[in-house]
Amino acid sequence: MQHHAGMSTRRWLVALLLPALLGASSGAAAETPRLAGTVVGISDGDTVDVRLQSGMIRVRLHGVDAPEHDQAYGKAARRELSLLIYRKQVELEPVEQDRYDRLVARIWLGSTDVNAELVRRGAAWVYRRYATEAAWCAYEKSARDRGLGLWALPREQQVAPWEWRRRDKRRGGFTDYSRQRVAECVASLGR
Numbered sequence: 409m410q411h412h413a414g415m416s417t418r419r420w421l422v423a424l425l426l427p428a429l430l431g432a433s434s435g436a437a438a439e440t441p442r443l444a445g446t447v448v449g450i451s452d453g454d455t456v457d458v459r460l461q462s463g464m465i466r467v468r469l470h471g472v473d474a475p476e477h478d479q480a481y482g483k484a485a486r487r488e489l490s491l492l493i494y495r496k497q498v499e500l501e502p503v504e505q506d507r508y509d510r511l512v513a514r515i516w517l518g519s520t521d522v523n524a525e526l527v528r529r530g531a532a533w534v535y536r537r538y539a540t541e542a543a544w545c546a547y548e549k550s551a552r553d554r555g556l557g558l559w560a561l562p563r564e565q566q567v568a569p570w571e572w573r574r575r576d577k578r579r580g581g582f583t584d585y586s587r588q589r590v591a592e593c594v595a596s597l598g599r
Contacts, residue, residue: 453485468510470503471539472532473569480560480565488531530557536596541568545593553581
């Protein structure tokens with residue numbers, strides 16, 4: 409399978425580039441480095457394949473979590489991301505490498521922060537455990553208040569993806585975020 413052959417290339421690329429890029433941004437006046445590439449695949453609503461000049465890399469969008477394929481709004485979230493960036497030139501702002509050897513990054517389409525835009529459109533949640541951008545909580549609340557994207561679903565289907573993935577291990581119901589205030593969301597970031 410072609411996908412698996414590219415996996416070792418991705419590991420090598422991430423292992424080589426990420427430390428160098430993150431190290432380059434350690435100076436206070438240094439601008440955050442970005443990698444230019446073309447989006448050539450959309451795995452789901454928060455994971456894409458990007459062709460860089462140096463090769464292919466799988467990218468997990470930082471700070472957002474889109475519904476899973478088998479979850480309500482999962483296919484629509486993938487479609488929303490595809491409409492936004494598929495086959496387009498983007499810039500990647502690396503954050504880290506995850507346990508699946510994906511580059512975790514913010515994606516920029518010109519001046520548009522794609523990660524934030526997905527939250528604005530109601531196509532993704534602010535991933536409270538990893539997000540650091542307090543403004544994204546306001547975007548999520550606005551999308552929720554206007555019933556955009558996943559927020560148009562019946563309340564019982566508005567399940568945070570991180571809870572959905574652990575549904576077999578959870579006892580009791582899912583967390584109801586439908587009335588969460590921006591300040592509560594901000595307070596939960598990074599926890």
